[in-house]
Amino acid sequence: MTNYEQLLPSLPPCFTKVEKSIRSHFTSVALTSLPRAPAAHRVPPAIFIIMLKRKLRLPILATPLRCKCSQIIDIYGDHYLSCNQHSKTTMHNRFRDAVAVVFSHLATNASLIGSYADVTCEPTGLLPSLPLQRPADICVHLSPGMLSSWSHLLVDVTSIPFYDSRHDPNPSPVERLHECAENKKFRGTHHNKNEVLAAILQHRYVMLPCTFDSGGLLGPLFSAFLFGQNNDHHSILRISQPRPKRNLVNPQVEALADRTLSMLPKPGLFIMANSSWQESHPTTPFTDHFPLNLPSQWATAVIGNNLILAIGRHLEDALSFSLKEHHSTVCKAVACQPRIPRPRRPFPPLYPGMSV
Numbered sequence: 155m156t157n158y159e160q161l162l163p164s165l166p167p168c169f170t171k172v173e174k175s176i177r178s179h180f181t182s183v184a185l186t187s188l189p190r191a192p193a194a195h196r197v198p199p200a201i202f203i204i205m206l207k208r209k210l211r212l213p214i215l216a217t218p219l220r221c222k223c224s225q226i227i228d229i230y231g232d233h234y235l236s237c238n239q240h241s242k243t244t245m246h247n248r249f250r251d252a253v254a255v256v257f258s259h260l261a262t263n264a265s266l267i268g269s270y271a272d273v274t275c276e277p278t279g280l281l282p283s284l285p286l287q288r289p290a291d292i293c294v295h296l297s298p299g300m301l302s303s304w305s306h307l308l309v310d311v312t313s314i315p316f317y318d319s320r321h322d323p324n325p326s327p328v329e330r331l332h333e334c335a336e337n338k339k340f341r342g343t344h345h346n347k348n349e350v351l352a353a354i355l356q357h358r359y360v361m362l363p364c365t366f367d368s369g370g371l372l373g374p375l376f377s378a379f380l381f382g383q384n385n386d387h388h389s390i391l392r393i394s395q396p397r398p399k400r401n402l403v404n405p406q407v408e409a410l411a412d413r414t415l416s417m418l419p420k421p422g423l424f425i426m427a428n429s430s431w432q433e434s435h436p437t438t439p440f441t442d443h444f445p446l447n448l449p450s451q452w453a454t455a456v457i458g459n460n461l462i463l464a465i466g467r468h469l470e471d472a473l474s475f476s477l478k479e480h481h482s483t484v485c486k487a488v489a490c491q492p493r494i495p496r497p498r499r500p501f502p503p504l505y506p507g508m509s510v
């Protein structure tokens with residue numbers, strides 16, 4: 155690691171600015187050490203190749219192409235994650251569902267919630283004054299007193315590109331991109347965002363932005379919730395001191411951000427779930443598939459596998475479209491469909507050894 159760190163300053167900024175992201179622990183685990191016995195862990199070859207190249211920062215295109223938005227598609231495919239002509243809804247929803255599954259199992263183990271039914275996706279009716287509004291992607295109904303005095307944890311998922319080539323020719327470091335996106339989530343994106351914000355603040359709700367970037371790295375706030383505030387894990391983002399103020403546009407938004415910072419658990423969800431499992435099942439692994447013996451290892455696999463599938467599928471579809479449009483034969487080996495269809499279910503099956 156020391157040699158690697160010594161080498162980093164000599165590398166071009168276009169690499170060093172995204173280096174933390176492509177070193178994402180979750181995608182590394184998913185690409186290299188998942189048990190392949192569950193069919194859901196077998197990634198289609200075309201997606202695996204694309205994501206392996208992304209991990210190694212190798213080109214997925216032989217030459218830059220012109221996108222239908224009129225911008226240039228770079229050889230690494232970063233443009234596909236920022237282009238508004240390529241919908242990111244499917245990618246977002248797959249990762250949202252993965253986070254919901256992880257919360258339903260780990261939060262139950264950690265006694266933060268009473269049962270799986272306390273985790274809901276895209277719920278309405280949370281704000282009585284705005285009953286049809288969906289203020290979060292995932293709502294976690296907390297058990298009383300488990301997370302300070304907060305009653306509900308509102309998790310909002312968003313994907314962020316390495317940079318937006320239209321507005322940001324000189325990309326910011328990846329941690330700055332995450333923190334600005336997290337602040338934007340506090341500010342809200344609804345047309346009536348001030349009303350939504352005021353309604354959230356009236357209740358004992360706390361928000362947790364969950365950002366994931368083009369390399370599969372998670373934002374500092376969500377990482378702190380999973381790993382704990384003082385975790386020294388080598389490849390997660392930490393909360394900056396002080397945090398940037400961009401997008402915290404008024405005192406209400408700042409108040410919501412302060413709630414989140416004061417709520418983050420010290421040991422982290424992974425450690426809480428592991429301790430609880432080991433105490434209640436000292437000799438039983440969490441799953442039947444080595445090496446997923448602890449709740450945190452299973453959760454890392456689910457998050458990593460679904461990041462690979464979500465980002466990889468998005469890139470594969472976008473690449474196929476671009477190559478078809480340009481009638482290119484050079485890169486078809488990268489974008490081709492696998493000859494043998496693989497299961498595309500987002501989640502591994504429930505493991506027999508898992509507590510229900």
Ligand SMILES: [Zn+2]
Nearest residue numbers: 221223225237
């Ligand atoms: Zn484009």
